[in-house]
Amino acid sequence: xxxxxxxxxxxxxxxxxxxxxxxxxxxxxxxxxxxxxxxxxxxxxxxxxxxxxxxxxxxxxxxxxxxxxxxxxxxxxxxxxxxxxxxxxxxxxxxxxxxxxxxxxxxxxxxxxxxxxxxxxxxxxxxxxxxxxxxxxxxxxxxxxxxxxxxxxxxxxxxxxxxxxxxxxxxxxxxxxxxxxxxxxxxxxxxxxxxxxxx
Numbered sequence: 001x002x003x004x005x006x007x008x009x010x011x012x013x014x015x016x017x018x019x020x021x022x023x024x025x026x027x028x029x030x031x032x033x034x035x036x037x038x039x040x041x042x043x044x045x046x047x048x049x050x051x052x053x054x055x056x057x058x059x060x061x062x063x064x065x066x067x068x069x070x071x072x073x074x075x076x077x078x079x080x081x082x083x084x085x086x087x088x089x090x091x092x093x094x095x096x097x098x099x100x101x102x103x104x105x106x107x108x109x110x111x112x113x114x115x116x117x118x119x120x121x122x123x124x125x126x127x128x129x130x131x132x133x134x135x136x137x138x139x140x141x142x143x144x145x146x147x148x149x150x151x152x153x154x155x156x157x158x159x160x161x162x163x164x165x166x167x168x169x170x171x172x173x174x175x176x177x178x179x180x181x182x183x184x185x186x187x188x189x190x191x192x193x194x195x196x197x198x199x
Contacts, residue, residue: 005071006053007067007068009052010048013034014051016034017041018061020034021048022061027042027045048060066170067169070168070169077094077096080096082098082179083095083099083103083177084098085099085175085178086168087174088171088173091112092112092114093111093173094111095111099178103156104151104152109151115127115131116128117149120148122147126144126146127160130144131174135172137165142162145160146158146159146160148178156180157180157181158181159178159181160176160177162177163175163176163177
């Protein structure tokens with residue numbers, strides 16, 4: 001699967017030059033640091049513009065800096081105790097470790113999958129409707145009950161809370177938080193266990 005990150009499309013020399021551009025270095029300083037002629041550095045910058053889909057060095061720098069910031073945020077989200085998912089074009093673009101563990105999937109099975117395939121059939125219509133409302137910028141429930149399909153086929157109840165629309169890889173996406181709902185009996189047992197630990 002091809003990476004969504006523009007940075008990943010750059011070869012090692014292009015990455016080195018892009019890194020120097022992000023640091024604000026001039027073409028002359030870049031030439032001196034990477035030991036390439038001015039013509040080769042300019043050619044490399046042209047390839048960076050093509051690969052990033054931008055029409056200016058400033059645009060490429062902004063895009064690459066934005067990607068780095070997003071990757072840093074994803075690193076933090078990976079540590080979250082609740083499930084975190086990013087949806088774009090009705091496809092799962094990111095699912096943190098906790099969500100994957102709760103549903104029993106490997107990263108390769110989740111990322112790139114249509115999100116509706118991970119939702120229990122009875123909840124697909126509601127989830128799809130809420131996704132469309134969010135993407136259109138219309139009012140939508142900020143949290144709602146849902147049911148997800150685990151890898152083994154069992155269904156798991158959860159509450160979905162939406163942070164709404166975000167920018168992911170330069171395009172609109174949805175950030176969602178998935179909190180597992182536990183049954184009343186399980187909640188009482190957990191509460192009782194927590195109390196006995198405190199006592």
